[in-house]
Amino acid sequence: MRAVGIARVCAAIAGAISLAAPARAEDTIKIGVILPISGGAAYVGQGIGDGVRLAVDQINAVGGIKGRKLEILLRDEMLRPDASVAAAKELITKDGVKFIIGPATSATSLAVSELAKTEHIVNISPSAKTEAITGSKLHEYIFQLAPTTDVDGVRSVGVLNKIGAKSVCFTGFDYAYTQDWFKAIKANMGAIQNAGEFLVPLNTTDYSTVIGQLIASSCDTVVGTMYGGGFIAFVKQAAPFGLFKTKKLLWGANTGDYAVAKALGPDFPEGVWAAASDIWYYEGSDAHAKYQAALAQLQGRKETDMWPITGYNAVNFLAAAIEKAGSDDPKAVRDALEGLTIDSPLGPLTVDAKTHRANSPEFYGQVNSVAGSPVKRMSPYELVK
């Protein structure tokens, strides 16, 4: 009985290994994409993935790169660094992937970047903002497209000065992005006073205490970083206490995005200052209009979210670099990426040859009700480069 069972298991394992062994050999350029697909950040993975798909479709529609089509291999990062590394190893060693886009969050990005370093794989981080990725952990093969927290800090202080903040209190999830961004703001805010920092653990569900502390604080402006579901919960818990009536708010973590505004609908607090890497209603350029039209078709709605542009730019950088290098050798592509400029939907974008950063532009603005739209938008807004 047991022997039969064991034999069955052996057969299953053998089958599994043979299934997992390399099988495909078409001449495509494979791009490994590692994003959060399950869990609370799944909407981010969905968005970045849409941008990647759009760019790949467009490139393949005109015949690919020198006749070779692009192929996406998507894996779930599960918001777990070790799972991200395992997925990346699989992509590299089983599928022969030489380019990886993602993951989305700072912890998973750092983990995969470490692997890219040893495996000599080009790794483009589309959306993570942590300094460490191209700061203390910089290596030859990692490139970071999103503006880092240092850049965000300078841009945010610009907003603080514009809205006349005299005294600021800080709140947010206790994690690297929050700490880095706050440090950058504090370093640049000059005469603006720091009225205190009130952090909560990552993924907290109850914000009552910190809301009470913010209301009691003497600050006139609250700078915060809760994102996604955390921001939604914070806002709904803070509104009845009147936090938004007494304080001005500047929110990081891409709160100007459509996805969050749509979920909150009328509950989105009026007048919050926020940022987003893209807004569908920007009408500043033809390139953006063209991009939005294509994206709207892919997503099946006119009101697209901000995440796709990060994946879109990542693929276009990669494609341009492969084109320029004339091969898909990771070392040649990496050299080509340094100092490379592409025409992004928001204008020319350059990866700095030394820092490996593109510091993509972002929209900054005040979220307000707009006539005829149930979803609030940034109005006014400006594109900050």
Added chain:
Amino acid sequence: MLANPIVLFIQVMNALSLGMSLFVIAAGLTLIFGVLRIVNFAHGAFYMVGAYLAYTVVQTFGDTNLGFFLGVAGAGLGMGLIAFLIERFLLTRLYDKDPMLQLLLTFALVMILRDAVRMVWGSDQHSISTPPALSGAVNLGLTYYPTYMLFLLVLGPIVAFALWFGIERTRWGRIARAARLDREMLSALGVDVNLVYAAVFVVGSMLAAIGGALAAPRSAVDPGMDALVIIDCFIIVVIGGLGSLIGSFVGALILGFLTIFGSFYLQEWVIVASYAMMVFILILRPWGLFGQSDEVRH
């Protein structure tokens, strides 16, 4: 800052409100354990399903008072039906088997439901507004306080009383209590024990779903909302004593106060404190504050 009576009052109210909203969910978990002796890891997933069901109902009927309460009822009924099917077609076949199989089943349900909500509702963030009748704040004399939080605070004791009454004062409750002690004896007496088990599992699961629906106006409805609430529930149920209703009530209050006042003094270090407290209480009283040790029960 807590020297200010108004601030102190608000924080105490916050702690009570948080504790009571968690109690509703945890009560379901302890009920199921108390009678069926199952540690239901899927309880958090049931909570999530409840929130999503409420979201759908509210989308259909609009952000009105009626829409919201239909949503809460729909969450309870919908999840109750799912729980009934799970109990009838899956759990019931495992009662005579090893408890480990039941544990594996609840793990399987967690994995299935996590993706099922994404298949049905997508990956987007969702949200339910506070119903008009419960939005805003009421004047409590000392200060204004959010109506919805007051509602949760009052609802907890009502649910607790209803459950207590159902368990201690009704025939069904007596049968359920007997079923947890001696199943064979009860069925020998001609009682349909399986029906009792089904009823308890359904009611316990409905509480999780209703808890999810009630949490929705204070949180986001997203595919990750199950992972953390289940730990909060475990803490409550374990420190209160597995299977003890009053224990869960007290446990929920302890966690509520610890979270609110812990955040006040410790800020983000509060996570360490809440698990340290759970460990501490369990070391002192392994079977929880109101639980009985196995030796006593048998």
Added chain:
Amino acid sequence: MTSRPQLIFLLAVFAVLAVVPFLGARYPVELATQVMIFSLFALSLNVLAGQTGNLSFGHAAFLSIGGYACAYFLTRLGWPLAVSMAGAVIMSAAAALIIGALCVRLNAIYFSMLTLAFSMLVWAVATKWRSITGGDDGFVGVDVPIYLTNPYSFFWFTLAVCALSVVALWILSASAMGHALVAIRENPTRASFLGMNVKRMRLAAFVIAGAFAGLAGCLLAMYVRGMYPQTAFWTQSGQVIIMVLLGGIHSFIGPIIGAAVLYLLEVITEQYTEYWSFVMGLILLAIVMAFPEGLVGIFSKLRAPRRS
């Protein structure tokens, strides 16, 4: 626990593993390394679950303690490999001694819940103790000795560590102590009448389980070149429980089979669908529902004392 067919199976497994690097592809080597690490982890849990009947809901705590210790010793302190590994094992064993001393007094679900509480405490500390663990970003970048940077040499190293661990655990299982532990599982009261110090024996099992989990954690940290708080989270403990229960807790090789099957299924499902969790859940459900007899035989022994 141990038997001749199982010994033959183990020898066959190691023989197959020894062939893997010669298949000419790197992916099977990587996959086999991952499977070995998780098999060792599952095997360590079974010292507790299989030999004493107590199911820890927080075993991942020791995986992460071993992992962080290894990462810290190798990278921050620059200790040699052998010293770092020994240090990591000692750290996780010491943690297991402290946690175990408080847990082994309890039985069944109360034991499970206290272990769960401790593991979440470890998770919370790992998230907050930034100077040692790197906080929520994790301990990124572990300095692996240069001779282990090649995936093939790391495979051989993992194989050697796992083989030695399996031998050690097999000897333990077949030893007088192993039999005593099983006796305790079957009937603790009788065991204590026979003059056994039940608590001390269970504590010994807890420490051994923790030590080998720490060893697995050390391998994991070196393999992924980092260590992260998620490794201590309850879902990781849940995963290893599934592995052990799936394979069966009453045989020595059960956890190895369970770990291999679950891990490979997960990896494969993930390549084909974004709803991998759904598919895995259905498979698990099917196994539980359709083949309870297959598992019942394995579990029935555990149930017996409860009915008496």
